[in-house]
Amino acid sequence: xxxxxxxxxxxxxxxxxxxxxxxxxxxxxxxxxxxxxxxxxxxxxxxxxxxxxxxxxxxxxxxxxxxxxxxxxxxxxxxxxxxxxxxxxxxxxxxxxxxxxxxxxxxxxxxxxxxxxxxxxxxxxxxxxxxxxxxxxxxxxxxxxxxxxxxxxxxxxxxxxxxxxxxxxxxxxxxxxxxxxxxxxxxxxxxxxxxxxxxxxxxxxxxxxx
Numbered sequence: 001x002x003x004x005x006x007x008x009x010x011x012x013x014x015x016x017x018x019x020x021x022x023x024x025x026x027x028x029x030x031x032x033x034x035x036x037x038x039x040x041x042x043x044x045x046x047x048x049x050x051x052x053x054x055x056x057x058x059x060x061x062x063x064x065x066x067x068x069x070x071x072x073x074x075x076x077x078x079x080x081x082x083x084x085x086x087x088x089x090x091x092x093x094x095x096x097x098x099x100x101x102x103x104x105x106x107x108x109x110x111x112x113x114x115x116x117x118x119x120x121x122x123x124x125x126x127x128x129x130x131x132x133x134x135x136x137x138x139x140x141x142x143x144x145x146x147x148x149x150x151x152x153x154x155x156x157x158x159x160x161x162x163x164x165x166x167x168x169x170x171x172x173x174x175x176x177x178x179x180x181x182x183x184x185x186x187x188x189x190x191x192x193x194x195x196x197x198x199x200x201x202x203x204x205x206x207x208x209x210x
Contacts, residue, residue, distance in 0.1 A: 051202055055139055055168050056080050058197050058204040064088040065134040068158055070123045070151065071095055071141030075104040075116075081137075082108075082116045091116045094127055124150035126157060133158050137166040142182065143175025152189035159209045165191055171201035179203055 055077060061067065061084040072078040072093035082091035093116070095101050101118045108116050121127045124147045136155045145151045155165050167182050182205050183193055191207035198204055 051168075051170070052076050052080070054198075054202075055204065056084065058168070058206075059084075059135060059137055059166050060164075061085050061089075061135065066090045066092075066132060067135045067137070068092045068094065068128065068133045070136065070138045070155070071144060072104055072118075073100050075107050077137070077139055078104065078116065079107060079111060079113060082113050086115060089115060092119065092128065092133075093117075094119045094121055094123060096120070096122055124154060126154060128158050130157050131160045131163075133163060134160060135164045135166065137168070139168040140170050140173040140175065142167060142169070142185075143173070143177045148185050149188065152185050152191075156189045156191065156209060161209060163209045164194070165207040165209065166204060167207075168204040169202075179205060 059067075059081065061081060063085060064087070065085045066089065067081055067085055069078045069081065069091070072095055075093070078091055078093045082089075085091060091113075093101070093104060095104070095118070098120050101120055104116075105118060119127050123145055136158055138155075142148055142151070159165065165186060167177075167186070169177050169179075169182065179196060179200065186205070186207045187193065190209070192210055194206045194208045196203055196205050
């Protein structure tokens, strides 16, 4: 029994050390979530703590929409979001890490998701047709992008007039961005704030392209 307690204690301490180290490193460098942690992000308990269901609900997706996620990772949000825009809708994910996209594609195949495509690339560069999406969203990803202003400009470019930009931040994430910082970046790109849902530790800021 004592051995089990010691193992649990060591595991907790190790997780805290990794988190603190990652958070410190993220203040110096904009580091994307390692692809080796995809299994952790897909854990049902972690998904519940990360508010996956709530985040998707806040997007307010409708059938037939074209949606784009920046930094989808293994697809914890993009998979259910792709289902939400059926019938007739299309989901696209842009991620800089090929292994994350490979995991996302494999999961989509397993779950029979056929309206989802992926693009490997830098979020600060144009990869999609201008004004071709109804919704663009980022979740705990903005802080991983070194040039956040350029990423916001590409989100603006990708959206149709009247399109929606949704940014979700979770305080526990090492790359957490404050609401004021997110609003500043979005408005500098030309977006208008529409609403903020949630509290400071888990919020979704919704913006509109005029």
